[in-house]
Amino acid sequence: MSHLSERLAQLKSENRAAFIAYLPAGFPTVEKSKAAIEVLVKNGADIIEIGFPYSDPIMDGPIIQEAADIALANGAGAKEVLEILEFTTNLNVPAVVMTYWNPIEQYGISKFADAIKSANGSGVITPDLSLEEANPWINESNRAGIDNIFVAAPSSLPERLNHVASACSGFVYAASLMGVTGTRTSVSSSAKDLVARIRESVQTPVCVGLGVSTPEQAKEVASYADGVIVGSALIKILLEQPDFETGLKELATLTKSLADGIRQAR
Amino acid sequence: MSTTTDLTGGKPDVSVGHFGEYGGRFVPEALVAALDELAQMHAQTQTDPTFIAELDELHRTYSGRPSIITEAKRFACYAGGARIILKREDLNHTGSHKINNVLGQALLTKRMGKSRVIAETGAGQHGVATATAAALMGLDCVVYMGEEDTKRQSLNVARMKLLGAEVVPVTSGSRTLKDAINEAMRDWVTNVADTHYILGTVAGPHPFPTMVRDFHRIIGDEARAQVIELTGKLPDAVLACVGGGSNAIGIFYPFIQDTSVRLIGLEAGGDGIETGRHASAISGGRPGVLHGARSYMLQDKDGQTRESHSISAGLDYPGVGPEHAYLHDIGRAEYRPITDKEAMEAFSLLSRTEGIIPAIETAHALAGAMKVGNELGPKATLLINLSGRGDKDVETAANYFENLKM
Ligand SMILES: Cc1ncc(COP(=O)(O)O)c(C=O)c1O
Numbered sequence: 167m168s169h170l171s172e173r174l175a176q177l178k179s180e181n182r183a184a185f186i187a188y189l190p191a192g193f194p195t196v197e198k199s200k201a202a203i204e205v206l207v208k209n210g211a212d213i214i215e216i217g218f219p220y221s222d223p224i225m226d227g228p229i230i231q232e233a234a235d236i237a238l239a240n241g242a243g244a245k246e247v248l249e250i251l252e253f254t255t256n257l258n259v260p261a262v263v264m265t266y267w268n269p270i271e272q273y274g275i276s277k278f279a280d281a282i283k284s285a286n287g288s289g290v291i292t293p294d295l296s297l298e299e300a301n302p303w304i305n306e307s308n309r310a311g312i313d314n315i316f317v318a319a320p321s322s323l324p325e326r327l328n329h330v331a332s333a334c335s336g337f338v339y340a341a342s343l344m345g346v347t348g349t350r351t352s353v354s355s356s357a358k359d360l361v362a363r364i365r366e367s368v369q370t371p372v373c374v375g376l377g378v379s380t381p382e383q384a385k386e387v388a389s390y391a392d393g394v395i396v397g398s399a400l401i402k403i404l405l406e407q408p409d410f411e412t413g414l415k416e417l418a419t420l421t422k423s424l425a426d427g428i429r430q431a432r
Numbered sequence: 433m434s435t436t437t438d439l440t441g442g443k444p445d446v447s448v449g450h451f452g453e454y455g456g457r458f459v460p461e462a463l464v465a466a467l468d469e470l471a472q473m474h475a476q477t478q479t480d481p482t483f484i485a486e487l488d489e490l491h492r493t494y495s496g497r498p499s500i501i502t503e504a505k506r507f508a509c510y511a512g513g514a515r516i517i518l519k520r521e522d523l524n525h526t527g528s529h530k531i532n533n534v535l536g537q538a539l540l541t542k543r544m545g546k547s548r549v550i551a552e553t554g555a556g557q558h559g560v561a562t563a564t565a566a567a568l569m570g571l572d573c574v575v576y577m578g579e580e581d582t583k584r585q586s587l588n589v590a591r592m593k594l595l596g597a598e599v600v601p602v603t604s605g606s607r608t609l610k611d612a613i614n615e616a617m618r619d620w621v622t623n624v625a626d627t628h629y630i631l632g633t634v635a636g637p638h639p640f641p642t643m644v645r646d647f648h649r650i651i652g653d654e655a656r657a658q659v660i661e662l663t664g665k666l667p668d669a670v671l672a673c674v675g676g677g678s679n680a681i682g683i684f685y686p687f688i689q690d691t692s693v694r695l696i697g698l699e700a701g702g703d704g705i706e707t708g709r710h711a712s713a714i715s716g717g718r719p720g721v722l723h724g725a726r727s728y729m730l731q732d733k734d735g736q737t738r739e740s741h742s743i744s745a746g747l748d749y750p751g752v753g754p755e756h757a758y759l760h761d762i763g764r765a766e767y768r769p770i771t772d773k774e775a776m777e778a779f780s781l782l783s784r785t786e787g788i789i790p791a792i793e794t795a796h797a798l799a800g801a802m803k804v805g806n807e808l809g810p811k812a813t814l815l816i817n818l819s820g821r822g823d824k825d826v827e828t829a830a831n832y833f834e835n836l837k838m
Contacts, residue, residue, distance in 0.1 A: 221605065221736040222722065224617040225460045231604055243734040267458050268721040272735030294724075296457045296464060296637075298448045319462035321624065330461060344462050345622040 168313050169260040170288030170336045173212060174371045174392060183388035185210060185428045186373055187421065188264065188397030190217035191250045192242025193233040198410055200253050202417060206400070207259050209418050210425025214254045215291065215395065218247045218265035225266075225293045225317075227348030229398040232405060244273050248285050255286035262315065262336070264291040267299075275302055279310035289313025289336045297329055304333060317341050318364060320356040328367040337371040337393060338364050342378065348398050350377035353387055361391050381427030388431035396424055449638025452761060454754035457637040459724045463617075466624045471639035473540050478646065483539065490535045494568070495525040497650065501658045502818075506785035507798075511805025515813040517667065518788070519655040519683060521820065528791065528820030529651060529679040530561040534630055536647035538565035541628040548572040548627040552616045554581055554609035554675065555746030555793060556588025557820055558632030563597035565630075573597040576615040578608035581745045587824050606739040609675075609749045613723050633676025634753030637724030641753050648682025651817060656686050659815055669694040669804055672817040673796040674767065675711075675746050677753035679819035684765060694766065697756060698800035700742035701769030711740035713752035714760050714767040727754040743772040743828065746793040746820075774799040776832055779822065791820035792828065 167175075177184050187206045193199050203214055219234035219242045226234070247263060254261040263282060270278045270292070282290060289312045295303060297316070307314040313336030318327055321344060331338045342357035343350070354377070361372045373393030378384055380399070387394045403420055407413035449455045449471075457467065477483035491497035500523065504516040521529035534551075541549055549571050553559030559575040566573035575592055579601040582589050592599050605611040613636075620629040634641045634648075652670075659667050670687055672680035674697040684695045702710035710716055713728040722729045722737055730738040730750035742748040759765035779795035781802075782788055790798060794817075801816050808814075822829070 222610065222614050224614050224723075225621070227618070228604075235605075238736065243736075268731070268735040270735075271721060271726075272731065272733065294458050294460055296459055296461070299456050299458055317461050319460070319464075321462050321465045323465055326464065341460075341462060344624060346618045 168288040168336055169286070170213060170262060170313060173260045174337060177212060178371070178392065181432055183391055183428050183431060184212040184373065184393035185425050186213040186215055186393050186395040187211035187400060188215040188217060188395060189400060190219045190230065190233045190237050191247040192219060192237035192240060193401070194236050194404070194410070195240050196242065196246050196250065199250055201414060202404065203250070203254050204257065205414050205418050206421050207257050209421035211421060213393070214259055214261040216247060216251055216254065216261060216263050218263055218269050220266045220269060223266060225346055227346040227398065229349070229402050229405065230347050233401045244269065248281050251282070251287045252285040260288045262289045262291055262313070263287055264293065267292060267295045270303070276306050279306040279312060282312050283310045287312060289315055291315040291317070291339055293317050297333060300333065315339050318360065320344055320360050327363060331364045331368040331370065334370055337373045338368065339395070340364060340372050340374045340391070342374050342376045345376065347376055349379035349402060353378060353383045357387065358390055381423040384424045385427035385431045388428040394428055449642050451755045451758035454726050454757040455638060455641055456726055457724060458721050458726070459637045460621055462621050463624060467637055467639065469544060470540070470643070473544060474639050474643045474646070477540065477543070486539060487536055491650070495531045495535065496523060498654045499523050501655060501662065504782070504786050507782055508805070510781055510785070511802045511814070512808065513810035514805035514808055515663070516801060516805065517659055517662070517813065517815050518818040519651060519815060520818050521651060521679065522788070522790065522794070522818050526557070526561045526564050527823065528557040528561070529648060529682060529817070530558045530632060531564070532650055532682070533632065533644050533647040533678060534558070534561040534565045537628065537630045538569050538571065541571060542569060544628060546626050546628045548623065549630050550574045550576065550616050550619050550627055551630045551632060552576050552609065552612035553632065554578070554612070554748055555744070555791065556581070556585040556592065556824060557746060557791070559597070559599070560588050560591050560595070562630050563592040563595035566597060567595045574619065575599050576602050576612040576619070578602050578606070578612050580607040581609065584745045584828060585824055609745070610737065633678040634681050634755060635676040635723055635725060635727070635751055641725065641755055644678055645681045645685060645755065648678050649685045651679065651682040652684060652686035655683060655815055663813055666690055666693050667815040668808060668812040669696055670815045671696045671698065671797050671800050671804065673698050673747060673793050673819060674752060674756060675700070675749050675793060676751070677756045679817050681753060681755055683817040688764060695759065695764065696800060696804060697765055697767045698770045698796040699767055700744055700747035700796060701771040702741040704771050705769050709741040710769060711742040711748050711750065712769040713750060714756065715769045717750070719757065722751040725754045727757040728752055743775065743832065744792040744796065746791065747796065768800060770796040770799045776829070778802060779829065780833070788818070789822035790818060791822050792825045794819045
């Protein structure tokens with residue numbers, strides 16, 4: 167069982183949802199992203215999701231695009247992603263990498279799975295790896311002993327949803343809405359429905375992402391999902407603050423209130 | 433029924449649209465249901481007499497098909513004396529081949545009961561064609577265009593607006609075609625319930641490469657018969673410029689089984705492949721996944737897409753359609769780079785020798801014809817896809833040739 171699965175099982179036994187926090191690796195720089203991850207972990211994030219910055223992130227809104235551009239301009243690549251992954255797992259927190267497919271293919275599918283494993287990563291989220299193309303990756307991640315996490319969407323028809331959910335290990339990533347990442351004023355009602363539909367086909371934990379940005383929204387999602395994924399709202403704070411130190415303070419405050427919201431949900 | 437190119441005896445995989453190891457589908461799950469619906473609709477309508485008649489009527493009475501062929505005798509003197517035959521897609525309504533695909537997809541949009549279309553555009557030709565079809569069929573239309581390209585092709589921006597479309601300048605990334613496609617994909621993921629994405633070339637996830645090819649093969653079907661009628665035989669080579677590759681696959685496809693006919697795609701070589709500033713995905717890139725499909729592309733060691741460079745907005749794209757990648761690998765088609773300079777020379781040469789101002793995209797094919805004609809000599813017959821007209825490029829040309837004088 168991966169560290170990720172252990173943590174999700176443990177939180178389930180405590181009757182609360184996991185707080186999964188996302189940051190792109192190397193944003194704004196390698197050292198600063200390590201500092202930001204420490205802040206997330208200290209203030210109540212249960213699981214860290216590390217983004218592999220990518221030039222053409224079609225599932226991401228303007229906030230994550232901007233952060234990825236900054237990380238890329240500062241030289242973030244596979245080496246930096248793996249370095250930050252190892253740094254994170256050394257904090258004794260489960261961590262997964264979220265990446266578009268081409269960086270995996272160019273690194274080498276088998277080599278990438280091994281590299282995630284040797285950095286003690288629990289698994290990889292692949293938002294644009296359609297099931298039809300996923301077999302080579304599923305085989306390699308199984309061999310390496312890491313989880314493969316696919317994204318399920320509200321538009322998935324029942325049979326398809328069953329296939330996507332069944333292909334996941336660790337957790338199933340339920341996209342709360344039809345759209346890209348970003349902050350939203352409310353969480354779409356399709357999220358709760360999607361979680362229920364996924365649970366009809368699998369026992370795997372279901373975590374909800376896309377658009378969750380406030381403690382109130384996190385609390386709402388945490389009432390029914392096994393995990394709440396927050397990304398853009400955290401990054402936005404770092405982008406908006408004039409200096410990084412202030413950004414980290416603000417990040418600590420938001421992280422803590424999101425964690426509190428999630429803990430009060432049930 | 434649509435099938436992928438099948439020359440190797442491998443079983444064509446209709447469901448996920450592979451061309452050898454290329455093509456396929458690498459997209460957010462949210463788009464899969466819509467792509468499945470589209471693939472099914474396309475497959476169905478390929479043999480539906482009502483759909484075929486509707487599209488045929490639009491071709492004849494709206495865009496002006498069949499397009500003629502023109503023999504370019506004066507231009508031929510600069511192409512080794514080879515016989516040069518131009519397939520005149522520039523004479524279609526809206527001025528390029530793009531309308532063939534757009535009319536087909538717009539009809540599919542109506543069949544799917546969707547009321548809004550979106551498109552990406554580089555040169556603006558695909559955007560203009562989409563805005564035109566949307567006006568004709570009463571669909572809402574939003575066109576994404578890199579900010580850089582809105583400047584290079586300002587005439588087409590005005591045309592799209594006149595036609596009632598909203599033009600959204602894209603300011604992310606390199607601000608060109610690649611980023612316009614990203615932005616259109618994001619719109620589509622969000623609005624897929626009522627929106628169809630009219631992708632303008634043979635790239636993207638299945639079924640786009642197959643579907644867009646099927647809507648453009650009319651170019652090759654007509655040209656093959658026209659050339660045989662004129663010359664009594666097949667041409668020795670068929671040439672076309674390659675951005676995403678739609679005009680090229682459209683004219684190549686009906687010749688694929690004619691193994692005596694060389695198929696030659698001309699990619700944008702920019703300042704020259706050796707400078708790194710080019711847009712030649714096949715000649716200067718390697719396989720990877722971009723915009724939902726595996727194909728050749730420009731990328732760094734980590735798989736980050738590299739920016740392309742070309743004087744031609746319509747060829748300024750770091751990827752290429754997966755069927756071209758496949759035709760290249762199996763040796764059925766050849767791909768060569770043409771520099772900005774070579775293209776601009778051919779641009780002015782065709783204008784002066786034939787009274788036809790080609791699009792700068794198309795000028796790459798003409799420059800290729802000059803080289804291939806010189807290689808093959810006066811006995812050869814070359815068929816060239818004249819994919820578009822150059823009105824939109826007059827400003828770029830004026831700047832270019834003025835700079836040369838200084
Ligand atoms: C006239 C013309 N030819 C060619 C192209 C390149 O596209 P494709 O390679 O898909 O034919 C364009 C694109 O804008 C164009 O306008």
